[in-house]
Amino acid sequence: MSKGRILPMRVVGIESSCDETGIALYDSEKGLLAHAVHTQVAMHEAYGGVVPELASRDHVRRLIPLLEQVLTAAACQRSEIDAIAYTAGPGLAGALLAGASFAEALGQALGVPALPVHHLEGHLLSPLLAADAPEFPFIALLVSGGHTQLMCVSGVGKYELLGDSLDDAAGEAFDKTAKLLGLGYPGGPALAQLAATGRPGRCKLPRPMLHSGDFSFSFSGLKTAVLTLVRNSDPTPAEKADIAAEFQEAVTEVLAAKAVAACRQRRLLRLVVAGGVGANRRLRERLDAALAGIGGRVFYPEIELCTDNGAMIAFCGAQRLLRGETPAVSHGAFAIRPRWPLDQLS
Ligand code: KG4
Numbered sequence: 001m002s003k004g005r006i007l008p009m010r011v012v013g014i015e016s017s018c019d020e021t022g023i024a025l026y027d028s029e030k031g032l033l034a035h036a037v038h039t040q041v042a043m044h045e046a047y048g049g050v051v052p053e054l055a056s057r058d059h060v061r062r063l064i065p066l067l068e069q070v071l072t073a074a075a076c077q078r079s080e081i082d083a084i085a086y087t088a089g090p091g092l093a094g095a096l097l098a099g100a101s102f103a104e105a106l107g108q109a110l111g112v113p114a115l116p117v118h119h120l121e122g123h124l125l126s127p128l129l130a131a132d133a134p135e136f137p138f139i140a141l142l143v144s145g146g147h148t149q150l151m152c153v154s155g156v157g158k159y160e161l162l163g164d165s166l167d168d169a170a171g172e173a174f175d176k177t178a179k180l181l182g183l184g185y186p187g188g189p190a191l192a193q194l195a196a197t198g199r200p201g202r203c204k205l206p207r208p209m210l211h212s213g214d215f216s217f218s219f220s221g222l223k224t225a226v227l228t229l230v231r232n233s234d235p236t237p238a239e240k241a242d243i244a245a246e247f248q249e250a251v252t253e254v255l256a257a258k259a260v261a262a263c264r265q266r267r268l269l270r271l272v273v274a275g276g277v278g279a280n281r282r283l284r285e286r287l288d289a290a291l292a293g294i295g296g297r298v299f300y301p302e303i304e305l306c307t308d309n310g311a312m313i314a315f316c317g318a319q320r321l322l323r324g325e326t327p328a329v330s331h332g333a334f335a336i337r338p339r340w341p342l343d344q345l346s
Protein backbone atom coordinates (compact mmCIF):
# COMPACT_ATOMS: atom_id res chain seq x y z
CA MET A 1 0.00 0.00 0.00
CA SER A 2 2.00 2.93 -1.19
CA LYS A 3 -0.61 5.30 -2.61
CA GLY A 4 -2.67 5.41 0.62
CA ARG A 5 0.17 6.87 2.66
CA ILE A 6 0.49 9.98 0.53
CA LEU A 7 -1.13 12.80 2.46
CA PRO A 8 -3.76 14.09 2.35
CA MET A 9 -5.54 10.80 1.88
CA ARG A 10 -9.08 10.32 0.60
CA VAL A 11 -10.91 7.23 1.81
CA VAL A 12 -14.30 5.95 0.66
CA GLY A 13 -16.26 4.22 3.45
CA ILE A 14 -18.84 1.55 2.70
CA GLU A 15 -21.32 0.31 5.29
CA SER A 16 -23.80 -2.51 4.60
CA SER A 17 -23.91 -4.64 7.75
CA CYS A 18 -27.66 -4.49 8.33
CA ASP A 19 -30.49 -2.36 6.94
CA GLU A 20 -28.69 0.82 5.96
CA THR A 21 -26.47 1.33 2.94
CA GLY A 22 -23.96 4.06 3.77
CA ILE A 23 -21.23 5.57 1.61
CA ALA A 24 -18.90 8.41 2.56
CA LEU A 25 -15.76 10.18 1.48
CA TYR A 26 -13.31 11.22 4.20
CA ASP A 27 -10.26 13.39 3.64
CA SER A 28 -7.49 13.03 6.21
CA GLU A 29 -6.95 16.81 6.25
CA LYS A 30 -10.32 18.33 5.37
CA GLY A 31 -12.47 15.83 7.26
CA LEU A 32 -15.75 14.39 6.04
CA LEU A 33 -16.34 15.61 2.48
CA ALA A 34 -19.70 13.96 1.84
CA HIS A 35 -21.83 11.07 3.02
CA ALA A 36 -25.12 9.47 2.08
CA VAL A 37 -27.27 6.83 3.71
CA HIS A 38 -30.13 4.86 2.25
CA THR A 39 -32.30 3.30 4.94
CA GLN A 40 -34.34 0.18 4.20
CA VAL A 41 -36.83 0.88 7.00
CA ALA A 42 -39.78 1.29 4.62
CA MET A 43 -38.96 -2.00 2.90
CA HIS A 44 -38.72 -4.08 6.10
CA GLU A 45 -41.61 -2.36 7.89
CA ALA A 46 -44.24 -4.70 6.49
CA TYR A 47 -42.40 -7.68 8.01
CA GLY A 48 -41.88 -6.13 11.45
CA GLY A 49 -38.10 -6.56 11.26
CA VAL A 50 -35.13 -6.91 8.93
CA VAL A 51 -35.45 -9.63 6.27
CA PRO A 52 -31.80 -10.53 5.54
CA GLU A 53 -32.27 -11.61 1.92
CA LEU A 54 -34.17 -8.43 1.04
CA ALA A 55 -31.51 -6.39 2.83
CA SER A 56 -28.68 -7.92 0.78
CA ARG A 57 -30.47 -7.39 -2.52
CA ASP A 58 -31.27 -3.79 -1.69
CA HIS A 59 -27.63 -3.05 -0.77
CA VAL A 60 -26.60 -4.33 -4.22
CA ARG A 61 -29.08 -1.94 -5.82
CA ARG A 62 -28.04 1.11 -3.79
CA LEU A 63 -24.24 0.93 -3.65
CA ILE A 64 -23.36 2.35 -7.08
CA PRO A 65 -25.90 5.24 -7.09
CA LEU A 66 -24.87 6.21 -3.55
CA LEU A 67 -21.19 6.21 -4.48
CA GLU A 68 -21.93 8.42 -7.49
CA GLN A 69 -24.00 10.74 -5.28
CA VAL A 70 -21.19 11.11 -2.75
CA LEU A 71 -18.46 11.66 -5.33
CA THR A 72 -20.59 14.29 -7.09
CA ALA A 73 -21.39 16.05 -3.81
CA ALA A 74 -17.70 16.17 -2.94
CA ALA A 75 -16.65 17.08 -6.51
CA CYS A 76 -14.20 14.19 -6.32
CA GLN A 77 -12.92 12.23 -9.31
CA ARG A 78 -12.49 8.48 -8.96
CA SER A 79 -8.78 8.96 -9.64
CA GLU A 80 -8.56 11.01 -6.40
CA ILE A 81 -9.63 8.09 -4.21
CA ASP A 82 -6.71 6.62 -2.25
CA ALA A 83 -8.36 3.73 -0.41
CA ILE A 84 -11.65 1.97 0.25
CA ALA A 85 -12.72 1.00 3.77
CA TYR A 86 -15.66 -1.35 4.20
CA THR A 87 -17.55 -3.05 7.01
CA ALA A 88 -16.39 -6.67 7.09
CA GLY A 89 -18.34 -7.56 10.27
CA PRO A 90 -20.10 -8.09 12.53
CA GLY A 91 -23.48 -8.12 10.81
CA LEU A 92 -25.74 -10.06 8.47
CA ALA A 93 -23.62 -12.30 6.25
CA GLY A 94 -25.37 -11.56 2.96
CA ALA A 95 -25.53 -7.83 3.64
CA LEU A 96 -21.84 -7.74 4.54
CA LEU A 97 -20.97 -9.68 1.38
CA ALA A 98 -22.77 -7.12 -0.79
CA GLY A 99 -20.66 -4.25 0.56
CA ALA A 100 -17.42 -6.22 0.84
CA SER A 101 -17.50 -7.54 -2.72
CA PHE A 102 -18.37 -4.08 -4.05
CA ALA A 103 -15.54 -2.51 -2.06
CA GLU A 104 -12.99 -5.09 -3.12
CA ALA A 105 -14.03 -4.81 -6.79
CA LEU A 106 -13.86 -1.01 -6.58
CA GLY A 107 -10.41 -1.20 -5.01
CA GLN A 108 -9.17 -3.48 -7.78
CA ALA A 109 -10.71 -1.34 -10.50
CA LEU A 110 -9.12 1.83 -9.12
CA GLY A 111 -5.84 0.16 -8.15
CA VAL A 112 -6.17 1.21 -4.48
CA PRO A 113 -6.26 -0.90 -1.32
CA ALA A 114 -9.53 -2.10 0.23
CA LEU A 115 -9.47 -2.28 4.01
CA PRO A 116 -11.88 -4.41 6.07
CA VAL A 117 -13.24 -2.46 9.06
CA HIS A 118 -14.98 -3.62 12.24
CA HIS A 119 -18.47 -2.10 12.39
CA LEU A 120 -18.33 -1.45 16.14
CA GLU A 121 -14.91 0.17 15.88
CA GLY A 122 -16.55 2.50 13.39
CA HIS A 123 -19.26 3.38 15.93
CA LEU A 124 -16.68 3.68 18.70
CA LEU A 125 -14.54 6.20 16.81
CA SER A 126 -17.48 8.13 15.31
CA PRO A 127 -17.51 10.83 18.05
CA LEU A 128 -13.99 11.73 16.88
CA LEU A 129 -15.58 13.06 13.67
CA ALA A 130 -17.36 15.76 15.67
CA ALA A 131 -15.90 19.27 15.82
CA ASP A 132 -15.36 18.92 19.57
CA ALA A 133 -13.76 15.47 19.68
CA PRO A 134 -12.55 13.73 22.85
CA GLU A 135 -8.94 12.82 23.46
CA PHE A 136 -7.77 9.32 24.33
CA PRO A 137 -8.12 7.61 26.74
CA PHE A 138 -11.87 7.43 27.35
CA ILE A 139 -14.61 5.07 28.43
CA ALA A 140 -16.97 4.10 25.62
CA LEU A 141 -20.54 2.95 25.94
CA LEU A 142 -21.55 1.11 22.77
CA VAL A 143 -25.30 0.73 22.57
CA SER A 144 -26.62 -0.62 19.29
CA GLY A 145 -29.15 -3.14 18.03
CA GLY A 146 -26.73 -6.01 18.53
CA HIS A 147 -24.39 -4.83 21.30
CA THR A 148 -24.25 -3.26 24.75
CA GLN A 149 -20.65 -2.88 25.79
CA LEU A 150 -18.50 -0.77 28.02
CA MET A 151 -14.95 -0.42 26.76
CA CYS A 152 -11.83 1.36 27.93
CA VAL A 153 -10.30 2.95 24.83
CA SER A 154 -6.71 4.10 25.03
CA GLY A 155 -6.12 4.61 21.29
CA VAL A 156 -7.06 3.37 17.82
CA GLY A 157 -7.09 -0.43 18.11
CA LYS A 158 -6.62 -0.36 21.88
CA TYR A 159 -9.95 -1.57 23.22
CA GLU A 160 -10.38 -3.27 26.57
CA LEU A 161 -13.78 -4.83 27.08
CA LEU A 162 -15.07 -4.02 30.58
CA GLY A 163 -18.55 -5.48 30.29
CA ASP A 164 -21.06 -6.83 27.84
CA SER A 165 -24.70 -7.83 27.65
CA LEU A 166 -25.40 -11.36 28.79
CA ASP A 167 -28.50 -11.58 26.59
CA ASP A 168 -30.45 -8.97 24.62
CA ALA A 169 -28.63 -5.81 23.57
CA ALA A 170 -30.14 -2.47 24.63
CA GLY A 171 -31.40 -1.69 21.11
CA GLU A 172 -32.79 -5.19 20.77
CA ALA A 173 -34.67 -4.74 24.06
CA PHE A 174 -36.10 -1.45 22.78
CA ASP A 175 -37.13 -3.12 19.51
CA LYS A 176 -38.72 -6.18 21.13
CA THR A 177 -40.53 -4.15 23.79
CA ALA A 178 -41.83 -1.79 21.12
CA LYS A 179 -43.27 -4.80 19.31
CA LEU A 180 -44.99 -5.97 22.52
CA LEU A 181 -46.57 -2.52 22.79
CA GLY A 182 -47.83 -2.75 19.22
CA LEU A 183 -45.34 -0.24 17.79
CA GLY A 184 -43.76 -0.58 14.36
CA TYR A 185 -40.20 -1.25 13.29
CA PRO A 186 -37.64 0.10 14.07
CA GLY A 187 -38.88 0.02 17.64
CA GLY A 188 -36.31 2.17 19.44
CA PRO A 189 -37.30 5.60 18.13
CA ALA A 190 -41.02 4.67 18.22
CA LEU A 191 -40.81 3.55 21.83
CA ALA A 192 -38.88 6.69 22.80
CA GLN A 193 -41.57 8.81 21.17
CA LEU A 194 -44.35 7.00 23.03
CA ALA A 195 -42.37 7.20 26.29
CA ALA A 196 -42.29 10.99 25.97
CA THR A 197 -46.08 11.02 26.36
CA GLY A 198 -46.17 8.65 29.36
CA ARG A 199 -45.27 8.82 33.05
CA PRO A 200 -42.60 6.51 34.47
CA GLY A 201 -43.20 4.92 37.87
CA ARG A 202 -46.91 4.22 37.38
CA CYS A 203 -45.99 0.60 36.78
CA LYS A 204 -42.75 -0.69 38.23
CA LEU A 205 -40.19 -2.50 36.12
CA PRO A 206 -36.90 -4.02 37.39
CA ARG A 207 -33.46 -2.42 36.92
CA PRO A 208 -31.61 -5.57 35.84
CA MET A 209 -28.10 -6.03 37.27
CA LEU A 210 -28.01 -2.46 38.59
CA HIS A 211 -26.19 -3.64 41.71
CA SER A 212 -24.27 -6.56 40.20
CA GLY A 213 -20.96 -4.86 41.02
CA ASP A 214 -19.62 -5.48 37.51
CA PHE A 215 -20.16 -4.02 34.04
CA SER A 216 -22.41 -6.76 32.68
CA PHE A 217 -25.89 -6.02 31.40
CA SER A 218 -29.04 -8.09 30.97
CA PHE A 219 -32.18 -6.77 29.33
CA SER A 220 -34.19 -9.84 28.38
CA GLY A 221 -35.91 -10.03 31.81
CA LEU A 222 -37.10 -6.48 31.39
CA LYS A 223 -38.73 -7.36 28.09
CA THR A 224 -40.39 -10.39 29.76
CA ALA A 225 -41.67 -8.15 32.57
CA VAL A 226 -43.30 -5.92 29.94
CA LEU A 227 -44.78 -9.00 28.27
CA THR A 228 -46.32 -10.09 31.59
CA LEU A 229 -47.74 -6.61 32.17
CA VAL A 230 -49.26 -6.45 28.70
CA ARG A 231 -50.73 -9.96 28.94
CA ASN A 232 -52.19 -9.48 32.41
CA SER A 233 -53.69 -6.03 32.07
CA ASP A 234 -54.52 -5.39 28.38
CA PRO A 235 -53.31 -1.77 28.74
CA THR A 236 -55.04 1.25 27.27
CA PRO A 237 -53.01 3.53 24.95
CA ALA A 238 -52.26 5.83 27.92
CA GLU A 239 -51.10 2.89 30.02
CA LYS A 240 -48.90 1.70 27.17
CA ALA A 241 -47.24 5.12 27.14
CA ASP A 242 -46.60 4.76 30.91
CA ILE A 243 -45.06 1.31 30.35
CA ALA A 244 -42.86 2.72 27.56
CA ALA A 245 -41.73 5.55 29.85
CA GLU A 246 -40.94 3.17 32.71
CA PHE A 247 -39.11 0.81 30.36
CA GLN A 248 -36.99 3.69 29.06
CA GLU A 249 -36.26 4.79 32.64
CA ALA A 250 -35.16 1.29 33.58
CA VAL A 251 -32.80 0.82 30.62
CA THR A 252 -31.30 4.30 30.82
CA GLU A 253 -30.84 4.13 34.60
CA VAL A 254 -28.80 0.92 34.34
CA LEU A 255 -26.76 2.18 31.36
CA ALA A 256 -25.96 5.50 33.05
CA ALA A 257 -25.09 3.92 36.41
CA LYS A 258 -22.69 1.40 34.88
CA ALA A 259 -21.11 3.93 32.53
CA VAL A 260 -20.34 6.31 35.38
CA ALA A 261 -19.06 3.41 37.52
CA ALA A 262 -16.65 2.46 34.71
CA CYS A 263 -15.42 6.07 34.52
CA ARG A 264 -14.87 6.12 38.29
CA GLN A 265 -13.08 2.79 38.32
CA ARG A 266 -10.67 3.85 35.55
CA ARG A 267 -10.44 7.43 36.84
CA LEU A 268 -11.49 8.79 33.46
CA LEU A 269 -13.67 11.84 33.01
CA ARG A 270 -14.48 11.36 29.33
CA LEU A 271 -17.32 9.10 28.25
CA VAL A 272 -18.01 8.43 24.58
CA VAL A 273 -21.42 7.13 23.56
CA ALA A 274 -21.88 5.39 20.24
CA GLY A 275 -24.45 3.23 18.45
CA GLY A 276 -28.11 3.73 17.59
CA VAL A 277 -29.43 3.86 21.16
CA GLY A 278 -27.06 6.79 21.72
CA ALA A 279 -29.69 8.85 19.86
CA ASN A 280 -32.09 8.35 22.79
CA ARG A 281 -32.79 11.72 24.44
CA ARG A 282 -33.48 10.36 27.91
CA LEU A 283 -30.25 8.36 27.84
CA ARG A 284 -28.35 11.51 26.90
CA GLU A 285 -29.95 13.51 29.72
CA ARG A 286 -29.05 10.84 32.24
CA LEU A 287 -25.49 10.35 31.02
CA ASP A 288 -24.85 14.11 30.90
CA ALA A 289 -26.09 14.45 34.50
CA ALA A 290 -24.15 11.41 35.73
CA LEU A 291 -20.86 12.58 34.21
CA ALA A 292 -21.40 16.16 35.36
CA GLY A 293 -21.79 14.68 38.84
CA ILE A 294 -18.16 13.49 38.78
CA GLY A 295 -16.84 16.54 36.95
CA GLY A 296 -16.71 14.69 33.64
CA ARG A 297 -18.20 15.05 30.18
CA VAL A 298 -20.00 12.97 27.59
CA PHE A 299 -19.07 13.03 23.91
CA TYR A 300 -21.56 11.98 21.25
CA PRO A 301 -21.30 11.53 17.51
CA GLU A 302 -23.24 14.02 15.41
CA ILE A 303 -26.87 12.86 15.67
CA GLU A 304 -26.97 11.72 12.01
CA LEU A 305 -23.89 9.56 12.64
CA CYS A 306 -25.37 7.73 15.67
CA THR A 307 -27.01 5.06 13.54
CA ASP A 308 -25.27 3.10 10.80
CA ASN A 309 -23.42 5.16 8.20
CA GLY A 310 -20.44 5.11 5.84
CA ALA A 311 -18.71 8.11 7.44
CA MET A 312 -17.66 6.19 10.54
CA ILE A 313 -16.28 3.39 8.36
CA ALA A 314 -14.31 5.80 6.14
CA PHE A 315 -12.95 7.57 9.23
CA CYS A 316 -12.01 4.32 10.95
CA GLY A 317 -10.28 3.04 7.80
CA ALA A 318 -8.37 6.32 7.48
CA GLN A 319 -7.20 6.14 11.11
CA ARG A 320 -5.86 2.64 10.53
CA LEU A 321 -4.11 3.61 7.29
CA LEU A 322 -2.61 6.69 8.97
CA ARG A 323 -1.26 4.36 11.67
CA GLY A 324 0.67 2.66 8.88
CA GLU A 325 -1.52 -0.38 8.50
CA THR A 326 -0.96 -2.04 5.16
CA PRO A 327 -3.89 -4.01 3.78
CA ALA A 328 -2.84 -7.07 1.82
CA VAL A 329 -3.71 -7.03 -1.88
CA SER A 330 -6.74 -9.32 -1.99
CA HIS A 331 -6.48 -10.59 -5.61
CA GLY A 332 -10.22 -11.10 -5.41
CA ALA A 333 -10.14 -13.20 -2.21
CA PHE A 334 -11.59 -11.64 0.93
CA ALA A 335 -13.50 -12.68 4.01
CA ILE A 336 -16.39 -11.25 5.95
CA ARG A 337 -16.82 -11.87 9.69
CA PRO A 338 -20.50 -11.93 10.72
CA ARG A 339 -19.31 -12.57 14.31
CA TRP A 340 -16.23 -10.62 15.29
CA PRO A 341 -15.48 -9.61 18.92
CA LEU A 342 -14.19 -6.04 19.10
CA ASP A 343 -11.50 -6.80 21.66
CA GLN A 344 -9.86 -9.16 19.16
CA LEU A 345 -8.74 -6.09 17.22
CA SER A 346 -5.30 -4.61 17.67
O1 KG4 B 1 -26.15 1.26 15.64
P1 KG4 B 1 -27.41 0.94 14.95
O2 KG4 B 1 -27.91 1.88 13.89
O3 KG4 B 1 -27.37 -0.45 14.26
C1 KG4 B 1 -26.69 -1.53 14.81
O4 KG4 B 1 -25.47 -1.63 14.56
O5 KG4 B 1 -27.37 -2.29 15.53
O6 KG4 B 1 -28.51 0.78 16.11
C2 KG4 B 1 -29.82 0.43 15.83
C3 KG4 B 1 -30.57 0.31 17.14
C4 KG4 B 1 -31.97 -0.25 16.96
O7 KG4 B 1 -32.19 -1.26 17.91
C5 KG4 B 1 -32.84 0.97 17.22
O8 KG4 B 1 -34.12 0.63 17.72
C6 KG4 B 1 -32.02 1.72 18.25
O9 KG4 B 1 -30.69 1.58 17.79
N1 KG4 B 1 -32.39 3.15 18.33
C7 KG4 B 1 -32.92 3.72 19.44
C8 KG4 B 1 -33.17 5.07 19.12
N2 KG4 B 1 -32.76 5.28 17.84
C9 KG4 B 1 -32.29 4.10 17.39
N3 KG4 B 1 -33.22 3.19 20.65
C10 KG4 B 1 -33.76 4.01 21.57
N4 KG4 B 1 -34.03 5.32 21.34
C11 KG4 B 1 -33.75 5.89 20.14
N5 KG4 B 1 -34.02 7.17 19.94
Ligand code: ZN
Pocket residue numbers: 119123144145275276307308
Ligand atom coordinates in the same frame (compact mmCIF):
# COMPACT_ATOMS: atom_id res chain seq x y z
ZN1 ZN C 1 -24.40 -0.19 14.02
